[in-house]
Amino acid sequence: MLLLPCPWCGPRDEVEFAYGGQAGIAYPADPDALDDAAWGEYLFMRDNPKGRFAERWYHVHGCRRWFDVERDTASNDLLGA
Amino acid sequence: MRYWRAAEPKRSYDVVVVGGGGHGLATAYYLARNHHVTDVCVVEKGWLGGGNTARNTTIIRSNYLWDESAAIYEHSLKLWETLEDDLGFDLSFSQRGVLNLAHDLQDVRASRRRVNANALNGVDAEWLTPAEVARFCPIVNVSPAVRYPVLGATLQRRGGIARHDRVAWGFATAADRLGVDIVEHAEVTGFARAPGGRVTGVHTTRGTIAAGGVALVAAGHTSVLAAMVGLRLPLQSHPLQALVSVLLEPVLGCVVMSNAVHVYVSQADKGELVMGAGIDAHNSYTQRGSFHVIEQQMAAALELFPVFAHAKLLRTWGGIVDVCPDASPIIGPTPIEGLYLNCGWGTGGFKATPGSGWVLAETIAKGAPSALAAPFALERFTSGALIDEHGAAAVAH
Numbered sequence: 001m002l003l004l005p006c007p008w009c010g011p012r013d014e015v016e017f018a019y020g021g022q023a024g025i026a027y028p029a030d031p032d033a034l035d036d037a038a039w040g041e042y043l044f045m046r047d048n049p050k051g052r053f054a055e056r057w058y059h060v061h062g063c064r065r066w067f068d069v070e071r072d073t074a075s076n077d078l079l080g081a
Numbered sequence: 082m083r084y085w086r087a088a089e090p091k092r093s094y095d096v097v098v099v100g101g102g103g104h105g106l107a108t109a110y111y112l113a114r115n116h117h118v119t120d121v122c123v124v125e126k127g128w129l130g131g132g133n134t135a136r137n138t139t140i141i142r143s144n145y146l147w148d149e150s151a152a153i154y155e156h157s158l159k160l161w162e163t164l165e166d167d168l169g170f171d172l173s174f175s176q177r178g179v180l181n182l183a184h185d186l187q188d189v190r191a192s193r194r195r196v197n198a199n200a201l202n203g204v205d206a207e208w209l210t211p212a213e214v215a216r217f218c219p220i221v222n223v224s225p226a227v228r229y230p231v232l233g234a235t236l237q238r239r240g241g242i243a244r245h246d247r248v249a250w251g252f253a254t255a256a257d258r259l260g261v262d263i264v265e266h267a268e269v270t271g272f273a274r275a276p277g278g279r280v281t282g283v284h285t286t287r288g289t290i291a292a293g294g295v296a297l298v299a300a301g302h303t304s305v306l307a308a309m310v311g312l313r314l315p316l317q318s319h320p321l322q323a324l325v326s327v328l329l330e331p332v333l334g335c336v337v338m339s340n341a342v343h344v345y346v347s348q349a350d351k352g353e354l355v356m357g358a359g360i361d362a363h364n365s366y367t368q369r370g371s372f373h374v375i376e377q378q379m380a381a382a383l384e385l386f387p388v389f390a391h392a393k394l395l396r397t398w399g400g401i402v403d404v405c406p407d408a409s410p411i412i413g414p415t416p417i418e419g420l421y422l423n424c425g426w427g428t429g430g431f432k433a434t435p436g437s438g439w440v441l442a443e444t445i446a447k448g449a450p451s452a453l454a455a456p457f458a459l460e461r462f463t464s465g466a467l468i469d470e471h472g473a474a475a476v477a478h
Contacts, residue, residue, distance in 0.1 A: 001371045001372050001373060002363070002371065014371055014373065015373045018362070019362035019363050021317070021364075036463050036464065036465070037463050040462045040463040040465070041313075043406075043462075044315035044406050044462045045313050045314070045315050045462070046315070046317060048304035048305075048314070048316055048317050048318055048364060049304075049305075049308070050302070050304075050305050050318075050366045053364060055363070055364070071363075073318070073364050073365050073366050073367070074366050074367065075367065076365060076367050
């Protein structure tokens with residue numbers, strides 16, 4: 001069970017959160033300009049490192065705000081919000 | 082006695098398979114058996130069959146919704162039906178029937194649709210009413226008074242379970258007999274590349290091994306290996322947990338799965354109840370999941386099987402599964418010459434073990450995707466021709 005550092009509510013139990021996957025994936029500025037490969041990359045390709053990973057969490061049963069966390073996927077150690 | 086030789090790696094092979102689980106061993110076996118490609122090495126970073134092969138809940142079925150999935154999983158199930166004779170190895174394969182329960186109207190409609198789709202694809206499937214469910218599996222609670230009542234179920238009578246460890250040992254033994262080298266405790270640390278980019282071998286903790294072709298069959302760690310050659314894959318690695326009870330007298334004679342309440346259970350020959358849960362939502366390589374996932378799974382199990390309240394938990398564990406956006410695997414060549422993939426089986430790869438090895442072996446031996454594997458090419462994430470089995474095929478495995 002993870003103890004997640006919500007920047008607004010403090011450390012809270014994982015069951016209060018929903019997961020949002022990799023952080024920093026922006027919607028393409030000009031989607032029409034993307035070819036199939038670039039669109040597929042945006043839709044489906046995500047980093048999957050064994051180690052440091054910046055990810056999104058949503059405090060769905062709390063303040064209902066999104067935030068980013070860095071976590072080590074090899075140990076589950078939280079490296080900062 | 083040893084079932085297979087502890088081979089010393091040679092300097093070079095026609096094919097190196099990275100990953101000594103069921104899928105990797107099956108790939109090596111069928112390369113040798115079907116295509117006479119016997120100069121093959123399987124490298125495994127830990128011990129043979131110690132990853133997801135040892136950690137899954139051993140359910141075997143082929144009742145998938147879409148044609149492409151039904152074809153490959155049914156091919157696999159047909160292989161299971163003769164595998165013990167083929168390998169000369171007891172696998173405790175038992176076709177005791179797999180029930181997929183439906184708990185609401187949408188479930189019922191999707192399930193009946195799947196039964197019809199299965200029938201069109203030559204996959205055995207039946208729809209059972211709640212009374213028929215109770216006759217087939219008397220300990221399932223079919224009372225309408227529960228939170229998620231059982232409104233019926235699909236039944237695949239040819240589905241069942243097998244003894245997971247023996248599947249790895251059986252493929253290893255048979256592959257070894259045909260000349261395949263199995264090298265345990267050899268972790269891949271990098272790839273040898275030719276000037277044009279072609280993969281020409283693997284660097285391992287037991288030395289560099291040259292190869293005409295390299296197949297990555299490493300489940301949850303496939304992304305890590307692919308990253309070493311700069312290949313990005315649409316995979317996310319998640320913990321998937323399972324658990325067993327203490328040994329009990331025979332009480333459950335079939336496999337029961339419920340997608341809606343998310344539990345699946347069978348009773349092993351030894352007597353323990355074997356139960357699986359859903360994945361943890363977050364990415365992780367820790368081989369352990371969060372307690373609340375197990376808690377939820379137990380709540381579902383106890384509502385469906387009130388008699389389980391008497392059972393004591395023996396142990397829980399986790400494995401790392403590589404999940405694709407469409408819950409279907411990736412099989413075939415990659416943009417990098419000499420490099421093949423067989424990954425993305427997510428939460429349900431065990432049932433596919435022989436079929437997966439069969440089609441990858443054919444793909445490598447012939448240098449072109451086998452017909453059964455072609456729809457599962459990496460290219461589908463560019464073309465958009467996904468095989469969306471999320472939910473469609475009772476994908477809680």
